[in-house]
Structures are given as C-alpha cells and as structure tokens.
Amino acid sequence: MEKPKKVGTPTVFGLAWHRYSIIMSVVSDASARIISTLFYFTVVVPFGIASRLFSDALDRNGTATWHDREPVPTDVESARLQG
Numbered sequence: 001m002e003k004p005k006k007v008g009t010p011t012v013f014g015l016a017w018h019r020y021s022i023i024m025s026v027v028s029d030a031s032a033r034i035i036s037t038l039f040y041f042t043v044v045v046p047f048g049i050a051s052r053l054f055s056d057a058l059d060r061n062g063t064a065t066w067h068d069r070e071p072v073p074t075d076v077e078s079a080r081l082q083g
Contacts, residue, residue: 010018013051056062
C-alpha cells in the first residue's frame with residue numbers, strides 16, 4: 001500500500017511552475033522596460049522635438065489685444081472729480 005502524499009509537498013509540476021513563474025517575472029520586467037524605452041524614443045521624443053521646433057510657445061507672432069486709450073489727466077483737480 002502506497003503512502004498518501006502530505007498536503008503542501010511540492011510536486012514536479014508545482015516545482016516547475018514555481019521556477020517558471022520566477023523566470024517569467026524577470027523576463028516580463030525586462031521586456032516591459034524595453035518596450036517602454038522603445039515607445040519613449042519612437043513616439044514621445046520625436047513629438048517633443050517637433051512641437052519644440054514648430055510651435056511658438058511665447059506666441060511671438062500673434063496679434064496684440066491692446067486697445068489705445070486716451071491719456072489720463074494727472075492734475076489734482078481731475079483726481080477730485082473722479083469721486
């Protein structure tokens with residue numbers, strides 16, 4: 001008669017799955033870093049360079065929105081008439 005296995009003893013499949021999950025966590029971490037780096041240098045950096053070259057951040061070529069006003073008198077009597 002064969003002895004029953006204790007609960008919690010590692011089987012061959014369980015041990016293989018545990019080692020596989022450790023290896024794949026390292027591989028997935030490395031691939032995520034590689035994919036993120038490739039995305040950054042192929043999408044974000046060219047977009048930033050293009051926006052820096054082709055945009056006018058200070059709006060230097062825009063039209064002024066100032067309105068010409070009549071000069072304000074600076075004498076004391078005008079100041080009293082303001083209210």
